[in-house]
Amino acid sequence: MRKYIRITILFIIAAQMAFAQEARKERADKNYGKFAYIKASELYERLVEKGYESQDLFARLADACYFNARYSEALLRYEKMLSYDTKVRPVYYYRYAQCLKAEGEYEKAEQALTEFYTLIGQPGRPEVSLTGQLADIEHFSGRYAIADAGINTEYADFGSAYRGKDKLIFASARDTGIFVQRTHVWNKQPFLKLYEADINEDGKLENPVKLKGEVNRKFHQSTPIVTHDGKTMYFTRNNFLRGKYGKSENGTNHLKIYKATNNEGKWEDIEELPINDDEFSTAHPALDPDEKMLYFVSDRNGTRGKSDLFAAEIRPDGSFGPVLNLGDKINTRGRETFPFVSDSGILYFASDGHPGLGGLDVFAVHKDAFGNDRVINLGKPVNSPADDFGYVIDEAGKKGFFSSNRGEKTAFDNIYAFTENRPVSLVAELCGHVRDSITKEPLAGTQLTLYDENKKELKNFRTDASGNFCTEVVPYENYVLRSEKEEYQVHEEFVARLDHKEKRELLIELNREDIKVTTGDDLTTKLGLKPIYFDFDKHSIREISKIELGKVIEVMQQYPGIAIDVRSHTDSRGSDQYNMQLSENRARATMDYIINVGGIAPGRISGKGYGESQLVNDCSDGVKCSEEAHQLNRRSEFIILKM
Structure with missing residues (x-):
């Protein structure tokens, strides 16, 4: 509720006792600098205590409590305000919900929020509906041009990584002919090998050849990442090293990350990383731009879903720091997998736990205007109802590759080339x-x-x-x-x-917190009260007007030195003489109400009717106007004559 009041007690009353303009000016000059301060919240509290009730009163009182974190008091007043049949601004349901949550009434809070979001045209929030999720994804769609990468086979081809700017390493089962459909940790498709292809001027692949050296063995090899100098490669393989096939206690052969060194074109000296374990899978490595942090996927203890993203520091001596889960902002109850970090430090990954189009979608973690990490769905056409993953990009050239099983009857994966036509924008x-x-x-x-x-x-x-x-x-x-x-x-x-x-x-x-009023002020602009209008051709006080008049009475009771002048007006319909008399009657009715109901001494209130002589719009004789426009002229103003 507002503590700063502006009085727009625009009654339509017309009858004020005549007073001299010069005398009024003289009194105003004499009292210049003498002020009174009215606290709005105290004024409204007193009115409620005296039995005055209205939706507006309770709204103002509730807001006063809400903005001062007095939520339990605000709650009672918002409930009273919402009990009226009259519609209120949607924001009141939002504030009401916050008060309910503060009091632990979560079910009612959800109902209030549902009403709020419906009123502002966002049905389905705060739990965003499927339609809302798809609309959010659509905002970031249409930013890519995609095409077949040029080296796909009838077998599985996926999981690529750059080696330099002109070569791409990827996994393929093209030389085995033995397949099992891929599952979420990608460990049921045997005999995947690592290949390298040239990137041509069109951004597509050609001349694929199998990597040489010890890197390709008889079980799975996949998802590599190569250091900038081209000498070190981290890659995923089944738990198999130097002829030993490792198993967990329950007999499962999990995935592990290994490191290889390039010796004159051959990938040799295979080493297992210390972040692995026989009891769970660790896979799909990625490096940050400084190559000081290794990102990867695992289903180890502490994983939130089927697989989570983790990271570990690569120390200068080659050892690894503690393994850290990337947290709830990124990891969900579903699958998070296939990380990649661009040269600018943007983390890309695939997930079926974040809102998407179906299967795995590709997401990016961007800093927003507040410095917070935000997970963004890359949208169509990179993402589809199928599984989309393995995203890598050369940011300088705005080109890259991703993997997908879209449109494939075999459900095996293909590699697609893309050009990014515009970046993600969060501005x-x-x-x-x-x-x-x-x-x-x-x-x-x-x-x-x-x-x-x-x-x-x-x-x-x-x-x-x-x-x-x-x-x-x-x-x-x-x-x-x-x-x-x-x-x-x-x-x-x-x-x-x-x-x-x-x-x-x-x-x-x-x-203002305290309203400063002095001689000559118009209370209609000082106290911020709702306008009060008279019915056509009437001078009786409306029931709703009695509440607004109660506010004027309360001010006069609080400050016994205040004397006011009521200026009443009519619309242009009717003769000038008739309207002058009507305005005089309205002014007299207003004065009588303040005197008789409020107990205000007659000498403290005067008034005059001005008829239709001071219209506030163009609705004069002969001008066609709406009823609402005419009503603006049926008003009263309250001028302070002395303090």
Whole structure:
């Protein structure tokens, strides 16, 4: 609720006792500098205590508690506010849900959030629906041109790695003719061997030959990674070294990572890495750009799903540091596999646990505008309903390769070449202007805090000398923007998802914590109350208007020195004489209500009717206007004559 009040008690009342313009000016000048400070929240609390109730009152009181982290108090008031039949702004369901969560009422909170996201046109959140997931993937689709790599066979070909800029090493079963369909750890297709092919000027492969040396043995060899100098290769093989076929205690032959050295074109001196174990699989190595960190896949103890991504430091002496799980941001209950790290440090991997198109999809981990890692689905056409994996890219040339079993009756894999036509972009801009709600003066130095939709803090910044701000955000996400400035009420704005490269402009008006009023002020612009209008051709007080009049009465009771002048107006329909009398009647009705109900001394309130002489729009005689436009003229204003 707002503590800064602007009174728009725009009654449509018309009857005010005449007073001299010069006398009023003289009194205003005499009392210049004499102020009163009205606390909005205290005003509304007193009104509720006296039996005044309205949806607006409870909304303002609830907000006052919410912005001060008094969630249990806010909860009660939001519940009262939502009990009315009248529609409210969607953001109130969001705040209501946050209060429910703070009180541990999670089921009700989910219901409130469901209502909120439906009202803002995002049904299915916060648990994003399948349709929503596919829409998110579509944002990053269409960025690639793909083609057959040129060396595929009727057998399995997959899992490639660069050796230099002009050669690619990959796994293939082309010389065996013996197959078993691949499973999630890729260890049931026997006799895979490592091959090397040239990369031609078109970015495709040609002249494939089997690697020489000790690297290819009678069981599986696959998924290599080669150091920049071309001298060392890490690769995956069944647990088999120097003629020994290793098994776990239950008799399973797992996968392990080995290291080979290039000696005059032959890959020899095969060594097993110390991160392996007979009891679980360790596979699919990848190196960071500095070649100081080895990434890999494993189903060892501590794995969250069927297989997770891990990393271990490669120390200067060649030993390895502790094995680290890459965490919940990357690893899921499904399969994470086939890591690759580009020259710029972007981690790519395949997963069937993150939202995708089906089977394994390729994902990338990008830093967003807040410095956080975000897992991005690369979209179509790299990804498909089939298994897509083994992504590698030469970022300088924007070309690369990936593997997929799409369109294959045998379900075996092929290698595809691609060109990246545009990179992943996570950029949008949230800009705006912060100003005083009454004076419209810019508010420099306003503290702004950006939260995600779960109220996790993302970024802090301030407005400039002109009250403006602009900050980068991540597109396709919802945010909450909080504005705080000394002597002003806290303000929060829910910001719905921005599109890619969108620049969203906000206008934020802050209300003062304490409202300063003095002689000559119009309470209709000071107290921020809802307008109150009279029915056509009537001067009786509406039931809803009594609540707004109660606010005026409370101010006058709190400050016995205040005297006000009621200025009442009509619309243009009817004769000038009739409207003048009607406005006088409305002014008198307003004055009588304040005197009789509020117990205000008659000498503290005066009034005058102005008829249709001071219209606020163009709805004059002979002009066709809507009922809503005419109603804007049926109003009352409250001017402070003295303090």
